[in-house]
Amino acid sequence: MLRGRARERAVLTALIDAARSGRSGVLVLLGEAGVGKTALLTEAVAKVPNLRVDGVEAERELPFAALHQLCAPLLDHLDKLPEPQRDALRTTFGLRDGAAPEPFFVGLAVLSLLSEAAAGTPLVCVIDDAQWLDHASAQTLAFVARRLLAESIVMIFAVRTPAPDTVHNLRSLPELRVEGLRDPDARELLASVVRWPLDERVREAILAEARGNPLALLELPGGRAGGFAVPDVKSRVEESFVHRADDLPADSRLLLLLAAADPVGDSALLWRAAAELGVGRTAADQPEVAGLLQIGVRVVFRHPLVRSAVYRSASAADRRRVHAALAVATDPRADPDRRAWHHAQATEGTDEEVAAELEASAGRAQARGGLAAAAAFRQRAAELTDDSVRRADRDLAAARATYLAGSLDEASALLNRALAGPHDELRAARIDLLRAQMAFASPSRSQEAPALLLEAARRFAPLDVTRSRDTYLEAFSGAVLVGRFAGSAGLAAVAAAAREAPRPLTGPRAADLLLDGLALLFTDGFGAGAPLVRRALADLRRGDVAAEEAIHLIYVVSHAAHAVWDDEVWQALTHRHLRLARGAGALAGMSYLLYQRLALHLHQGELAQAAALVDEVQVVSAATGNVQPDVAALAVAGWQGREAEVARLTPLVTAAVTARHEGAVLTVVHLSNAVLLNGLGRFDEALAAAGRATAYPLETGFANWALVELAEAAVRAGDREAAERALERIAARAEPSGTDWGLGAEARARALLTGSEDLYREAIDRLARCRGAFSLARAHLVYGEWLRRQDREADARTHLRTAHDMFVSFGADAFADRSRRELGATGETVRTRTAKAETRLTPQERQIARRARDGQTNAEIGAELFLSSRTVEWHLRKIFTKLGIANRRELRNAL
Known part of the structure; x- marks a missing residue:
């Protein structure tokens, strides 16, 4: 029976009861070490199916270690997942070879896997000590938590406070802070464990020192708790564990250290490593060992603080000994990455063989999407490297991996180390490029990016022509985004520099044509550059570019398309690129594409569709942690x-x-x-x-x-x-x-200025032939306004009525009111239109309804909107009720 936890138990019980009713829930338990988070979780899930993950500090560098621990019991459900999601998880968990799946595509696959597992009964996922999760697992699980709705899944994270920066992914999730026990409950707990006479001053000192922390109340009475100072409870509790371990025989202490150094929890592995050190099974027979460590099928510490206390208090030499033994005991075929990591921790000084092992592990980690782990492996590999040239190259590789993992400050330090190595011009150019990309990724330094990218492009010119030209295109992207904040390295400077870019060594790629066209556009003007830009966009539209390159060019290509008024190419390319990005789960590029699709919907008068995309932009923003x-x-x-x-x-x-x-x-x-x-x-x-x-x-x-x-x-x-x-x-x-959109926009502006009726008509004719329905409606409006001022009320009413009907259908209230007022001035009374049934749907419901109307399955809809199939089905039931229909077949008429 837990004392003093009625509030916390009620919250957890309500979450689990809601799951039994078909609703998912998420909670982050926050509290200091020993405050009782684990005890609360253990009690809460005792009577429901659950999956448990324990974050371990030593595992933070191994990609998807925690995720694999969570999903391993569910792999029998893999065959029920759509093939792309199934392949993503198999690649992530090393069950098949393949290209690295995007992290958020892995998240969608995990969401589907958990949903399948919860199909028959509610499922509770417990992630204890979440502050020690590896980066890839933390990112994926946070993504899953944000997408839960109607899957009967509860996900509970327990996080030790003060929480490190590594758990920033969890910060927007619902939280419950677990505080120390109130004084009466603390006294009752202390009395339950201290059954001998206790001096009142000592009792008060223990209570003051523990500050209501249950684990401290259980541990401090047996230690040195009578002083006047109030030290940090975590330190004192760890100290009590250290004292208990110190009193053990040497073999027993070594066994505890082995268990602390490897968090796999495999007892067979533990005993193999123990044998390497000459430690027999009798080392576990000490009663005090049993109080700290349980060795059964799995190796489990009584509390996470035992692991950290034992490991941190050991000497560096003893740590190296146990890591060396664990490296020998780890199967190099089944778990080469963990074996390499143990080898690295066991090595003093430099060792090229171990560094090469770590490089191979980094490659495997990156192939599974474990960017943070790849960064850690590469950093340690560089530290173990004696050759200065090779070390500088490895520092640069580590810096790039660290940057991709999102740690800009740490990446900068590694770049400085790489720069301090022997000079190499190609490495120097790569360092310049990475510095520029890091500046572009940092909102506080993004205005520096164009100048830095130009410098990198120039350095690449005599060394790697293709890389140089691609870097100039990146400089255009930076200059377009930064715009007026770019200073001396704005679009004019980038364009002038790009005119001097080295020529392609072979036939020009679409990217080469685009670079040359943009350079002309911003130096010699649209007359010189627009035709070449449109030719490049046409090549890109034909699909002559690999998917990876297409996604890489998303920003500059989308901008170029509507810069030259080509809404057909703009629509085709953004549609294709968005499909590629969704298929690959490339959420970083998807944010910009969603903005482009939203703008295209505005251009086409599809304001409801644009509003629906606002929700998806927010979803992607929350999923990536890049708040826009x-x-x-x-x-x-x-x-x-x-x-x-x-x-x-x-x-x-x-x-x-x-x-x-x-x-x-x-x-x-x-x-x-x-x-x-x-x-x-x-x-x-x-x-x-x-x-x-x-x-x-x-x-x-x-x-x-x-x-x-x-x-x-x-x-x-x-x-x-x-x-x-x-x-x-x-x-x-x-x-x-030369497009109808551009020429129509010009004709409308010129008609407004000159009052030429022919130009008003030309504007309407041209805009009717492009995708710009909103511009077309406005052309009818201004023509109708002009006609009314010419006292041609009948003609005016025709165009004003067309404009009004279009604006009402768009949901453009301000322009609808403007056209209604003009119609009133011609003597026509405009009836108030009732809202379409579709407007009763939320933006997300509209997205789902349209996709279902167009024949997509629940799984396909879920894959595009990052929802589980069950949540899509739940939304569809609500949609049918709101629209007064019974099934998908009726959606076409209802919408």
């Missing part, structure tokens, strides 16, 4: 005409984007405000917002859209000079591109 400014929600609110939401989000997003030095995103903020204000008819304010969006002359892409907003706002506000300047910039970009 809420620009997606701001953009959708601007197009929908929700003034209060735009007013709320604009200062928040502006501050965040400015701090991150993302000029291109700041342009979207100003553009969204300009669209809203033009819809509301507040043209002076719209002119100011559009002016801010177009203030950086070399910006393209969304800045092109802002020029169109600027032209309309300037005409309506009576600023003819500003309108003429905007029109000149639109024409310079649209005419060389």
Whole structure:
């Protein structure tokens, strides 16, 4: 019976009861060592099916070690998973060879596996001492926890406080802090273990020292607890374990150290290693050993603090002895990575053979997606290397792996070590490139990235032509994103440098054409560069590029497509790249692609679909731990005409984007405000917002859209000079591109300025032939407004009614109201439209409903939206109820 834990037990019981009713739950238990988290978990899961993982500090460098421990009992369910997910888990767990699956694709596979295991009965997953999880497992389990909903799964993490930075993935999950016992409960617990007379002053000292910590109350009475100081309880409890171990015979102490050094928990392995040290089974016969360690089928310490106390108190020489014995005892075929790690821990000084073993382990770890483990292996390999050239190369490899694992500061230190090695020009160029990529990945330093990437590209030029040209393209990506914050290394400087890039050694790739086209675009103008950019995009659209390269080019390709007003290529490439990214689970690239698809939906007047993607952007952001400014929600609110939401989000997003030095995103903020204000008819304010969006002359892409907003706002506000300047910039970009979207946008702006009816009609004709339904509706609106001012009410009503109906169908309330007011001015009364049934669905429900309507299975829908099949089914039941239908077949009519 646990004392004083009614609140905590009630929370855990409610979670498990909810799972029995078909609802999943997640909880993070936070508390200091010994406060009773493990006891609470043990009691909570005693009567329900459960899987248990114990995080171990020594395992933190082994990729997916904890995840394998959790999933091993469930591998019989693998065959029920979709093939890509099944293969991802088999590769991750070393059951098959293959390319490294993306971490979040592994997460989706684990979610599906747990869901299958919980199909018949609720399942509780307990992850104790989660602060010691290896990085890959922690990332995956946190992803799974965020996606649980209707699977009858409970996931409980126990984290020791103060929590290290390694558990940042868990910080957005529901938490319950486990505090020390209240004084009456603490006294009752102490009395239950101290059955002999105890001096009252000593009793009070123990209570004060323990501060309600149950393990301390159990351990301190047998130690030296009578002093006046109040030391750290964890240290004192560990000290009590150390004292108990110190009193053991040498063989028994060595046995404890062996168990502490290897967390596998395999008793056969333990006894093999013990035999290597000449330690017999009688070493476990001491009563005190039994109080600290249980050796059965598995080796289990009484408490995690026993393991850390025994290992930390041992001498360095003894640690090396036990690691050497464990390396010999570990099967090199079944577990080569753990064997290599033990070898490394057993080595004093340098050893090339062991370093080579670690390099091989790093390769295997990276192939399974264990980036943090690969980084640790490579770092230790470098430390064991005597040859200075090879050590510098290994330091650089370790730095790159560490950067990919997300530890920028540690990667910088390793880069400095690599730089201190013997000079090698190719290594120096690779160091420059990695420094630039690390700057780009750091929001506080992203404005430095373009200049650093240019320097790396120049260094590669005489050494590796392809790498040099690809680095110039990365510099374009950096300069486009940073925009107005780039300083002297902006788009003009990148373009000028790229003009001097070495020529391809063989026939130009699509990436080479794109580089040359962008270089011309930003030096000689759109007339020179747009045709080459469009040719490169056409090559990319034909699919002549490997999937990996296509994903790598996502940012610059998507930007280039709508920079040259080519919405057909923009749609085709973003659709294909998003499918590739989803298929590979490449969430890092997926964030940007989702923004591009969202913008494409706005362009096409599909505002409900755009709103649905806001949720998916947030899901990806939470899954990757890369919290993004809420620009997606701001953009959708601007197009929908929700003034209060735009007013709320604009200062928040502006501050965040400015701090991150993302000029291109700041342009979207100003553009969204300009669209809203033009819809509301507040043209002076719209002119100011559009002016801010177009203030950086070399910006393209969304800045092109802002020029169109600027032209309309300037005409309506009576600023003819500003309108003429905007029109000149639109024409310079649209005419060389030669697309209906670009030429239609130019015709609309020119018609507004000149009042030419032919141009109004041309704008409508051209925009009707492209994907820009929102721009088409606005062309009908401004033409109708012009016709009304010409006293041609009947003609005006035709176009205003078309615009109004389109805006209502889009859900663009501000523009719908503007067109309704204009219709009223012609004498026509506009009926209020009732909302579509579909608008009663949440954004996520709309995404699921559309995919189900289009024939996708629950598993396919789940794979795209990172949900389990059971959660998709749960959502579909809600969708059918809201729409008043009975099955999938009726979705087509209901939507």
